[in-house]
Amino acid sequence: xxxxxxxxxxxxxxxxxxxxxxxxxxxxxxxxxxxxxxxxxxxxxxxxxxxxxxxxxxxxxxxxxxxxxxxxxxxxxxxxxxxxxxxxxxxxxxxxxxxxxxxxxxxxxxxxxxxxxxxxxxxxxxxxxxxxxxxxxxxxxxxxxxxxxxxxxxxxxxxxxxxxxxxxxxxxxxxxxxxxxxxxxxxxxxxxxxxxxxxxxxxxxxxxx
Amino acid sequence: xxxxxxxxxxxxxxxxxxxxxxxxxxxxxxxxxxxxxxxxxxxxxxxxxxxxxxxxxxxxxxxxxxxxxxxxxxxxxxxxxxxxxxxxxxxxxxxxxxxxxxxxxxxxxxxxxxxxxxxxxxxxxxxxxxxxxxxxxxxxxxxxxxxxxxxxxxxxxxxxxxxxxxxxxxxxxxxxxxxxxxxxxxxxxxxxxxxxxxxxxxxxxxxxx
DNA sequence: TGCCCACTCATCCCTCGGTATAGGCGCGAC
DNA sequence: GTCGCGCCTATACCGAGGGATGAGTGGGCA
Numbered sequence: 001x002x003x004x005x006x007x008x009x010x011x012x013x014x015x016x017x018x019x020x021x022x023x024x025x026x027x028x029x030x031x032x033x034x035x036x037x038x039x040x041x042x043x044x045x046x047x048x049x050x051x052x053x054x055x056x057x058x059x060x061x062x063x064x065x066x067x068x069x070x071x072x073x074x075x076x077x078x079x080x081x082x083x084x085x086x087x088x089x090x091x092x093x094x095x096x097x098x099x100x101x102x103x104x105x106x107x108x109x110x111x112x113x114x115x116x117x118x119x120x121x122x123x124x125x126x127x128x129x130x131x132x133x134x135x136x137x138x139x140x141x142x143x144x145x146x147x148x149x150x151x152x153x154x155x156x157x158x159x160x161x162x163x164x165x166x167x168x169x170x171x172x173x174x175x176x177x178x179x180x181x182x183x184x185x186x187x188x189x190x191x192x193x194x195x196x197x198x199x200x201x202x203x204x205x206x207x208x209x
Numbered sequence: 210x211x212x213x214x215x216x217x218x219x220x221x222x223x224x225x226x227x228x229x230x231x232x233x234x235x236x237x238x239x240x241x242x243x244x245x246x247x248x249x250x251x252x253x254x255x256x257x258x259x260x261x262x263x264x265x266x267x268x269x270x271x272x273x274x275x276x277x278x279x280x281x282x283x284x285x286x287x288x289x290x291x292x293x294x295x296x297x298x299x300x301x302x303x304x305x306x307x308x309x310x311x312x313x314x315x316x317x318x319x320x321x322x323x324x325x326x327x328x329x330x331x332x333x334x335x336x337x338x339x340x341x342x343x344x345x346x347x348x349x350x351x352x353x354x355x356x357x358x359x360x361x362x363x364x365x366x367x368x369x370x371x372x373x374x375x376x377x378x379x380x381x382x383x384x385x386x387x388x389x390x391x392x393x394x395x396x397x398x399x400x401x402x403x404x405x406x407x408x409x410x411x412x413x414x415x416x417x418x
Numbered sequence: 419t420g421c422c423c424a425c426t427c428a429t430c431c432c433t434c435g436g437t438a439t440a441g442g443c444g445c446g447a448c
Numbered sequence: 449g450t451c452g453c454g455c456c457t458a459t460a461c462c463g464a465g466g467g468a469t470g471a472g473t474g475g476g477c478a
Contacts, residue, residue, distance in 0.1 A: 088300045092311045095304035102301045144424055157398030159464070170427055175466060177425085182466095189366030190465095194403040353454060369435070382456055384436060391436095399435095 003030035005120045006050040008077070010034045010066075012059050016105075020053060023109055024116065035059075037066045049127060051100070051119035053112075056083035056090060064090060067097050076126060078119035082107065133199060139185050140200055147184070150177040154190070155197040156204060212239035214329045215259040217286070219243045219275075221268050225314075229262060232318055233325065244268075246275045258336060260309070260328035262321075265292035265299060273299060276306050285335060287328035291316065342408060348394050349409055356393070359386040363399070364406040365413060 007024045009031060011017050017033045024031050030048070034040040036059050040052070052070075056063040067079050081094045084105040091102040100122065101115035143151065146167075153163040160178065164171040187193040216233045218240060220226050226242045233240050239257070243249040245268050249261070261279075265272040276288050290303045293314040300311040309331065310324035352360065355376075362372040369387065373380040396402040 086297055088295055088297060088311065088313050091297045091300045092304060095301060096310075101305075102297065104297050146425065155400050157400035159398075160466095161464080169425095171464095172428065173426055176427090179466065189368075190399055191364050191366040191403045194400045195407065198404065198407060355455065368433095370433095378455095379457055380434095381458070385456085388436060 003046065003048060004028075005124075006030040006032060006046055006048050007116055007120075008032045008034065008040060008045070008050060008052045010037060010040050010052065010058065010063075011055040011082075012036065012057070013055070016055075020112070023112065027113060029116070029120070037061050037063075049120050049124040051078040051080060051116055051123055053080045053082065053116065056081060056086055056094075064093055064097070067094065067099065071097065076130075078122050080112070080115045080119055082112075136185075136196055136199055140196075142184050143181055144177075147177045147181045150174055151181040151185075151193070151197065152202060154178055154181070155194045155202070212255065212257060213237075214333075215239040215241060215255055215257050216325055216329075217241045217243065217249060217254070217259060217261045219246060219249050219261065219267065219272075220264040220291075221245065221266070222264070225264075229321070232321065236322060238325070238329070246270050246272075258329050258333040260287040260289060260325055260332055262289045262291065262325065265290060265295055265303075273302055273306070276303065276308065280306065285339075287331050289321070289324045289328055291321075345394075345405055345408055349405075351393050352390055353386075356386045356390040359383055360390040360394075360402070360406065361411055363387055363390075364403045364411070 007020075007029050009017050009020050009024075011020070012035055014035070017035075021031045021033060030046075032043065032045070034043065038060070054063045054067065058066065063081060063083075067081070070077065070079070079094075079097075079099045080101050080103065081091075081099045082103040082105060083090065086102070086104060094102050100119040101111075103111055103115065140148070149167060150163055153166055154160075158166065160174045161171050163169075163174045163178075167174070181187075182193060185193060185196055187196060216229075216238050218226050218229050218233075220229070221244055223244070226244070230240045230242060239255075241252065241254070243252065247269070263272045263276065267275065272290060272292075276290070279286065279288075288303075288306075288308045289310050289312065290300075290308045291312040291314060292299065295311070295313060303311050309328040310320075312320055312324065349357070358376060359372055362375055363369075367375065369383045370380050372378075372383045372387075376383070391397075391402060394402060394405055396405060
C-alpha cells in the first residue's frame with residue numbers, strides 16, 4: 001500500500017528514532033528519519049499530509065528555535081514536541097508557538113500516536129484548504145487590473161453605474177469587465193463571486209459608507 | 210477614571226491576591242479578587258473586557274478542571290494560569306485548553322502584565338465580534354420562516370425563478386420575501402446579504418451542483 | 419511593421435430584480 | 449368576531465444586469 005501520510009522524526013538519538021519508526025509503521029504511517037534539523041531541511045519531503053516529531057534538544061539548534069524558524073520560513077507543518085529534560089517555560093513556549101503536543105520522555109506510545117494523529121489530521125485539512133485557495137488565487141491572478149478594480153467594487157455591493165462613476169468609465173465598460181471577471185473566476189452568480197472575494201481576503205473597497 | 214478593563218484574580222493565597230491587585234491597579238486595570246472558583250462564579254462580573262488569572266491549586270477544584278468547566282459552560286474569558294508546583298503535563302493541558310499563558314511562581318511582574326495585556330486585548334476583540342454577530346442574529350431571528358428559506362437560496366446564488374421552482378412558489382412571491390429579507394436584515398445589496406449569511410454561518414443550501 | 423491584448427464605448431435586445439397596488443386565505447390574540 | 453400577521457398571488461412598470469456585435473485606441477513584443 002502506498003503511503004498516505006508521513007511522520008518526520010527529528011531526534012539525535014538513533015535508538016529513539018528507530019523505536020518511533022516502528023511505532024508509526026505499525027499503524028500504517030510512513031516515516032522519515034533525521035538526526036538533525038539541517039537534515040530535515042535538506043531532505044525532499046513528499047507531497048502528503050505529514051507532521052513533524054521534534055526533539056527539543058538537538059545538535060546545533062534548539063528544537064523550539066527550529067520550530068519558530070519553520071513558521072517564519074512559511075513551512076506550515078504541525079509539530080509534536082518531545083523532550084527528556086524539559087521545563088514548564090519550554091513547554092509553554094512550544095505550545096504558544098502552535099505545537100500540537102509536548103511530550104516528556106518517557107511517554108506512552110498511545111500518547112504519541114494520539115498527538116501524531118491529531119497533527120496529521122490538521123495538516124490534511126490545511127492542505128485541502130490551501131489547495132482550494134491556491135486555485136482561487138490563480139484565477140484571480142489571471143484578471144486584468146481593471147477587472148480586479150471592477151470586481152472589488154462589485155463585491156462591495158456597488159451597482160454598475162456607481163462603479164462606472166467611481167472609475168470614471170461608461171456603464172457598458174463596467175459590464176464588460178464585470179462579465180469578464182465572472183467568467184475568468186468561474187463564478188456562476190454574484191453570490192459565488194462575493195464568497196470568492198471573501199476567501200481571497202480582498203481588501204474591502206471602502207466606497208460610500 | 211472609570212474602569213475600562215477588569216482582571217479577575219482567583220487564588221486561595223490572600224497575600225498573592227493583594228500583590229496582584231496592586232500590580233494591576235498600578236497599570237490602570239480594574240480588579241476583582243476571589244478566594245475560590247465558586248466565589249468567581251457567584252460574583253456579578255462587569256460588562257467590560259476582562260480576563261481571568263487563575264491559580265492551578267484551588268480549594269475544592271483544580272484550576273485546570275475549572276478552566277474546562279468554564280469553556281463548556283460557554284463562559285468565554287481568556288485565562289492566564291499560574292502555579293507554584295506545576296509540571297509539564299499540567300502546563301500542556303492548560304495551553305491546549307486555550308490558556309493565554311502559564312506562569313510558574315515566582316514570576317516576574319512584567320511577564321504577568323504581558324500575559325494579562327494579551328488576554329485583555331483578545332477579550333476586547335472577541336466581545337466586539339460577538340456583539341456584531343449578536344446584532345446580526347437578532348435581525349435574522351426577526352425573519353419569517355419563508356423569508357429565511359428564500360434568503361438561503363438567494364445567497365446560494367439561485368435566481369428568483371429558480372427559488373420559486375425549488376419552493377413551489379410564484380416568482381413574484383419570491384421577490385416579496387427576498388425584498389423583505391433584505392429590508393429586515395438591513396442589507397443594501399446582495400453582496401452584503403451574502404456576507405451576513407457567511408457571518409451567520411447559515412448552512413449552505415445545496416441546490417443543483 | 420504587424421499582431422495581441424487590455425481598455426474603451428456604442429446600440430440592440432432580452433432577462434432579471436425590485437417596488438407598488440391590490441386581493442385572498444388561514445391562524446392566533448384580544 | 450375582528451384585528452394583525454404571515455403567507456400567497458397577480459398585474460404593471462421601471463431600472464439593473466448581461467450578452468452579442470462592432471469598433472476604436474494605445475502599449476508591448478516578435
